[in-house]
Every structure is written in structure tokens, then in C-alpha cells.
Amino acid sequence: MADGGEVRAWGELFPDALGLIFRNLPLQEILTVIPRVCKSWRRAVSGPYCWQEIDIDEWSKRCKPEQLDRMLHMLIDRSCGSFRRLSVFGLHTESMFTFIAEHAGSLERLELPRSEISDSIVELIAPRLSSLTYLDISYCTKIGARAIEVFGKHCRSLVFLRRRMHPLEVTGDYNCQEEEAFAIAKMMTKLHHLEMSYQRSTTQGVLEILSKCRDLEYLDVRGCWEVKLDKKYLEERHSGLKVLGPEIEDRYECVDYYSDTSAYSWRSISDDEDMIWEDINAMEGEDFQVRFYGGGFNDAVTGYDWLPSP
Numbered sequence: 475m476a477d478g479g480e481v482r483a484w485g486e487l488f489p490d491a492l493g494l495i496f497r498n499l500p501l502q503e504i505l506t507v508i509p510r511v512c513k514s515w516r517r518a519v520s521g522p523y524c525w526q527e528i529d530i531d532e533w534s535k536r537c538k539p540e541q542l543d544r545m546l547h548m549l550i551d552r553s554c555g556s557f558r559r560l561s562v563f564g565l566h567t568e569s570m571f572t573f574i575a576e577h578a579g580s581l582e583r584l585e586l587p588r589s590e591i592s593d594s595i596v597e598l599i600a601p602r603l604s605s606l607t608y609l610d611i612s613y614c615t616k617i618g619a620r621a622i623e624v625f626g627k628h629c630r631s632l633v634f635l636r637r638r639m640h641p642l643e644v645t646g647d648y649n650c651q652e653e654e655a656f657a658i659a660k661m662m663t664k665l666h667h668l669e670m671s672y673q674r675s676t677t678q679g680v681l682e683i684l685s686k687c688r689d690l691e692y693l694d695v696r697g698c699w700e701v702k703l704d705k706k707y708l709e710e711r712h713s714g715l716k717v718l719g720p721e722i723e724d725r726y727e728c729v730d731y732y733s734d735t736s737a738y739s740w741r742s743i744s745d746d747e748d749m750i751w752e753d754i755n756a757m758e759g760e761d762f763q764v765r766f767y768g769g770g771f772n773d774a775v776t777g778y779d780w781l782p783s784p
Contacts, residue, residue: 489514493523501533525553531585534563543570550577561585561610568595575599585610585636596621600628607631612638612669619653626661633664633689639672641697655679659686666690671719672697684712695719 496504496519504524509516518524528549534542542565550557555577565571565586574581575598582605591614606629611617626632635658651674658668659682668683671694680701684690690712695701696719708717 489518489521489523492518493521493526496524497527501530520552522552522554522556525549525557527559527583528553528557529559529561531561531563531587534565539564539566543567546570547573550574553577556580559583559585562589563587565589565591571595571599575602578602579605581605583608586614587611588613590614590616591621592616593618593620593624596624600624603629605631608634610636612636613640613643615639615643619657622654622657623661626657631664632662634667635662635665636669637673638669638694641672651675652679656682659683663687664689667692669694670698671695674698674700676700677702684715690715693717696722 492515496508496515499508504519508519528546530545530549533545537545542562546562546565550560550573557577558580560574560578560581560583562585566589571591572595578584581603584603584606585608587610589611591611593616596617597620603625606625609625609629609632611621611625622637637654654673655670655675656679658665658670659679663686665687666689668687668690669692673695675695675698677700680693680695680698680703683693691714693715695703695717698720701720703717703720708715
């Protein structure tokens with residue numbers, strides 16, 4: 475630092491401060507680059523400091539199915555049960571849902587789009603998710619009103635619910651979707667934010683939600699073609715509520731739904747994106763710390779020739 479100011483090495487920062495900084499980096503860099511810089515950075519990423527928020531949504535769209543559970547086990551173990559957010563795409567094994575719930579004492583935000591979660595699994599894990607305030611169960615086709623009621627019963631602090639559906643995957647009669655709307659109205663009365671685009675709900679179900687969820691500030695019903703909301707009624711009875719839909723004004727407005735044929739399919743993964751697992755597999759059986767941080771990585775992983783740790 476100029477003018478004789480004090481210089482403080484990055485390695486001297488507290489681990490929790492380093493964790494806050496490292497969270498802004500891509501997952502692969504946190505796991506393969508940061509540990510090789512110095513010992514203090516290695517300690518920061520091997521402990522809970524970087525894993526208060528576990529966001530592997532993008533990575534899980536590209537990974538092979540058999541890799542997803544292994545990554546979640548590793549990151550949740552590192553968090554020591556202190557993770558507050560978990561975002562993962564396409565979770566598919568019952569054992570993994572159970573493992574998450576067993577370590578979810580601090581979990582406040584859970585995002586599980588396009589996961590193979592079922593009503594019976596929700597009944598099993600929801601009692602352990604009492605701290606949830608934010609829940610995303612979009613495109614989860616194996617759950618229904620039963621799961622909504624169970625979540626509502628046990629997650630009493632829930633204020634944000636995202637339950638979007640894919641317009642090409644919404645099947646069944648309107649009664650099933652209507653039951654979900656009535657379950658929300660009955661069990662999730664503290665909601666401030668509700669997204670239920672492309673649900674096969676009707677006006678009656680949405681009006682029931684509006685009558686019971688008095689704190690609602692945002693409602694997304696885009697693509698819910700059977701819902702007819704009177705503008706004058708909304709202005710008089712729910713003046714502070716922002717409503718999107720049911721009409722779609724822009725054909726690109728709701729293209730953020732996921733498809734099994736999307737570019738995020740794991741079959742389209744590149745060798746570079748999969749390199750992290752090649753490193754792990756190459757060091758199977760060694761000590762955990764050495765396996766991950768012992769310097770046995772190919773420099774092609776990062777493209778940098780790192781100096782040895784102090």
C-alpha cells in the first residue's frame with residue numbers, strides 16, 4: 475500500500491470473511507483452485523464458511539445423475555449442518571431428500587426445481603424443515619395438494635412459494651390443480667410472494683387464496699387460462715397486490731421453465747465442465763484433505779501454474 479500504509483495479507487483474514495468472498499466464485503474454482511493458493515484458503519473452503527449457501531443449481535443441470543448425490547453429501551458435510559440455503563436441480567433419490575432433512579436445522583431457503591420429490595417423501599421430511607421461509611418446488615410433477623398441505627403444516631414461517639409448472643407437462647383434470655390452490659389458501663396464510671404460473675387452477679381457487687393470504691404482495695398466475703380476475707375488484711380489495719397474468723403479453727415472458735431436452739442436459743456436458751469429478755475420482759481412497767488439496771491436480775483444470783502453498 476502506498477504512503478507507508480499497513481499491508482495485510484489475504485491469508486490473515488478470518489475464515490468467515492474469506493467464506494463471504496469465495497461464495498461469489500464459481501463452484502469449480504472454489505473446489506479446485508482456491509485450496510491450492512495457501513493453507514488459510516484451504517481451511518476456509520474445507521470448513522463451513524463457504525457453505526452457508528449451497529447453490530449448485532447450474533452445476534446440477536449439467537452433471538451426470540450419479541455425481542449429484544456425491545456432491546451434495548460432500549458440501550452438506552462441509553457445512554456442518556449450518557447451511558441456510560440449498561439450491562439444486564433435478565434431485566432424484568429418496569435417500570438424498572432424507573439426508574438433507576437430517577441436516578437442515580438452519581435451512582431457510584430450499585429450491586428443488588424438477589426434482590423427483592413425492593407426497594410421501596414430503597410427509598417424511600417436512601417436519602424437519604420448520605425453519606423454511608422460501609420454497610421452490612417448480613416442475614415437480616410427482617407432488618400435489620397433499621404435499622402442499624404438509625409443507626404448510628410444518629413450515630409455518632413460509633413467506634415465499636414458487637410452484638411453476640411446464641405448460642406442456644400439466645396434465646390431469648382441473649380438480650387436482652384446484653386442490654393445490656385450496657391447500658395453499660388453507661395452510662400457507664402467511665405468504666407474501668406466490669408464483670403458480672401454468673397451473674390448471676380456476677378463478678375460485680385464486681380468489682380463495684386472496685381471501686386467506688392477506689399478506690400477499692405478489693401473485694404470478696401467468697398461463698393460468700381459467701383464472702379471470704376483475705381489475706376493479708383487485709384495486710378495491712387488494713390494492714397493494716401486484717398480479718402478473720393470467721395473460722402472457724410477451725411470448726418470451728415465461729420461457730424460464732425447464733425441459734428434459736434443454737441445453738442443460740448432462741449429456742451435453744463438456745470435458746472441461748466435468749474435470750472436477752475426474753480430479754476426485756483420480757484420488758479415490760486417499761485421505762480427504764490430501765485427496766482434495768494435496769497438489770495432485772492437473773494444471774489443465776485451472777489453466778494456471780500455482781505457486782506452492784506456504
